[in-house]
Every structure is written in C-alpha cells, then in structure tokens.
Amino acid sequence: MKKQVFLIVLIALCTGVLFADTVLTAKGIIALKNTEDGYAFTLEELKKMAGTTYVVQDPWMGECFYQGISLIDLLNYVGYPTNAKKIILVCSDKKEFTVTVNDAKLYPIILAYANKGKDLPQNQGGPLKLVFPVTTYPEIEKIYPKENWAWWVIEIRVEM
Template identity: 40%
Template sequence: MWLQPDVWKNLPVLPLVTAIICLGGCTNQPTEEQLEIWRNEAIARNAEIVADNAKKNQPMESNLVIQGETATGKSVKFNWQQVGVLANTYVQTTDPNYVIDRNQVFNFRGLPISKLLKEFGHQSNVTEVTFLSDDAYQITVSLADLLTYPIILAIANNGKPINRDQGGPIYLVFPYRQYPEIKQKYDESFWAFYVSNMIVGTEKVQLRVGKRTLNLAALDQLPQVTLTETVGYRIGWPSGKVKLHGVRVRDVLSLAGVQLPTLGEVVVRGKAQVYRSTANPMSFSAADLRECEILLVTRWGEDKQLIPAKLGGPVTLAFSSECKTKTSNIRWVTFVEELIIQP
C-alpha cells in the first residue's frame, strides 16, 4: 500500500489502552466493569476510524479539461465517462510515490497524452504543456517529450480505480520501466496527483468580472503598478525578490463597471479546485482593496515578460508586503479566471 500519514490509526486501540494502564505497574488494576467500558469505547473508536478511512479511500470521479493554445484555442471538457472511454493505453512501470517498494511494477491504464495532443493540436509556438491539480500544484512537461514517450493520465492501477490517497482519480504517470532515461528529466515531483487541467502552451487572458470578460489589451489600458516582492506562489518562481507588473483589483472592478458595496467582498477565483471553494473563498473586503496594493499580475521580471502557464499565468494574484496583516490568510492565487462580487 501507499504510505499514509494516518497509517498508524488503523492499528487496534485496545492493546494500547491495556499498555497505558500498566505503564506504572499493575498494582492498582481496574475492575472488570471498567475494562469492559474501556473495551467498548475502544471498539467504537476503531469503528469510527475504519469508517473514516473507508470514505477517504472511496474511488472518486473527476472531469478533465484540455485548454490553451490548441489548434482551435477552445477549451474541451471531458466528464468521467468520457475520460474512461479515452483511457485505452496501458503502461507498466514502477511508481516513485509507492514508498513501500520502489521496485514494484504496476499496470496503469490511462489517457495517452500524445494522442490527445494529436487530436486537439497545438499552435506552432508551443513547446510545453502544463498539468494542473485540484490543489493548485502544477508541473510542466516538454511538448516534444509528450509526443515521444507514452506518458499517460492514469485512472486505474492494476485494474482498480486510483484512490485519492494514491494520486487519483487522475494521476500523471511516466514510463520509467520502459524508458529509464526519462527519470533523469522527470523525477517523482512530476507525478502529479488529482490532475484536472491540461494546458497546452499558455492561455490568453480572459478575466471574467461581472458581465464582462476582459482581455490583456483591456487590462493594459489601466494604470500599471510594479511590486518588488518575494512571491508566495508555490511552483517555479525564483526564491528571492521578483518584480511583478500588473493592475490593481479595484481598478479592474471600475473598468468592468462593477460597484463594490461598502460591506461587500470580492472573491478571486482561480482555475484549481482549491481556489473555487465556497466554504473557504479567497476574498477581500472593500477596505482591503482601498488600503492595500492588491494586484492582478500579467508580467514579471526586469523585461516585463508575460507570465506563462508554467508559472501559473497568464494572470496571478499578488500583494504588497505592506498588506501582510490583512492578507495573511490569503493565498497567492495562480491561473486567476474570475472576480466575483458578494454583497
């Protein structure tokens, strides 16, 4: 099995209870009645743990979206049934995330990425494809390698659906056994868990605000702001301070003709599922936007390069370090797609 942080929770509780009772010597032993009470409590707790773990290990379903600089430039969304039909390629390989035995060979079934790229095409300038996970983790793979090697988006392992704690329901798998040389270029960090989006090249800016969709040209008409900050993005960025160039969120709202109520909030939604949670949204109050430099970033560096998908572009969220107290619980969102006004 895959090593889990809570693996020890599966062990029986009763022997532990007995051991604790006798740690200081068993001269004052509990009564039979007390032992029976503890035994029943342990059994009940064990049952709760087993039920909780069963829920965690239930196979899940997921959609897959292919987008970016494809031949048409339009997004294509596959539901779980369609994903299953397309998953017709088998790869037998070791799994670097299976820490119990890194030499064990598994039989993965999944969608062949080379065929997806040939089916939906790519524009002539594209050299990379980025895979985004539900938790906003992203990895980028060379287009040439995806067309050369049988790299798959796996949905089954040894004939069974891939559970979430094993990287499923959609798990990026590399053919280490058949092509060992690929391991040098793509180590275990590239085996992305719960993949939801495959982004060919980098998408064009299409930011939804109210009833409008703003492109890069529209954002470039706004006052441009530069921040020099140590970024909070998770993947790919330099560790030191970086120049970020973009526009204030409050200016974007004005451009879109959106009025923010005094007590209202703006929710920033990214592409990843974690940034689309209604239970824990990435939101700012009107006061935050008025008092802080909160930007939607479209360029970075001294030469103001456009932000590629491998860095979470084309639009990311950033804050001035002076806003730290107000934004301490807010993530630096990548792949920003929408601003939503909540009264």
C-alpha cells in the first residue's frame, strides 16, 4: 500500500514538473499530440521554433519590436487538415478570439513572446499575445480591429 501511495505521489509530482511550464496548448483537429487532448508548448519550445520578428504600431503600446511564432507555423508544427477553417484563441481571462486559417496563411499573424528581445511581462499581455502586422498590412485592421489583439493567450483550437 505504501508503495502505491508513493508511486501516485511521484507521478503527480513529475506530471506537475513536466507541465508546469506550459504556456500554450494546441487543441482541436490536430495530428501531433503530447497530452491526452492536445499539444502543450513551453515558452522555451516556442522560442526554438523558426520565429517571426517585426516592428508594428501596437494600438495599446505604441511602436513595438515583437518576436513570436506565426499562427500558421504553429499549425504546421502540430499538423492540421487542409480544410480547417478557423483558429480559436483562448485567453487566461476566458475571452476567445477567432482568426481564419486563410488569414493566418495570408498574413504573418503571430503569438508574440518578446518585445525588443525581452520576454513579454503579464502587464503587456505576456507571456503570449496575439499580434497583427498592421504596419505592413494596414488592411488587416478592417478584418481584425484593435480589440482583437488578444492578451494572455493560453490555448489555440483548430476547428472546421
């Protein structure tokens, strides 16, 4: 009995350690999973992926030099069906925002994790913030107005 309790406690501790650093979970119709219901990313994993960097006029923060991972690169990493239609972004405050897969392919929309080389703090929308390339593609503001700049993104869900 003591061995069983010890084993349960050990597993719980290990699981907590392994997933304590998760900053983003990809769910929905994806091919690659490392958890029961999706793929859990750490900030370090996201930073190791091919990133996107651009200067943009953030509607809330002014001029920023964001670094992050594009939504389409994330989708390509976890695998998604070619007929998928939308990406739902869920924030820690339970707000949800939608970006179409077509727009993610057309524009370099990113989940930013840094500004000017420094990790995004929580009071600036970190650790992950949805950023639109409005400086380079001003027409995107008509599709995704400033209210769509989602702060505290913790989940993406790929749907039809």
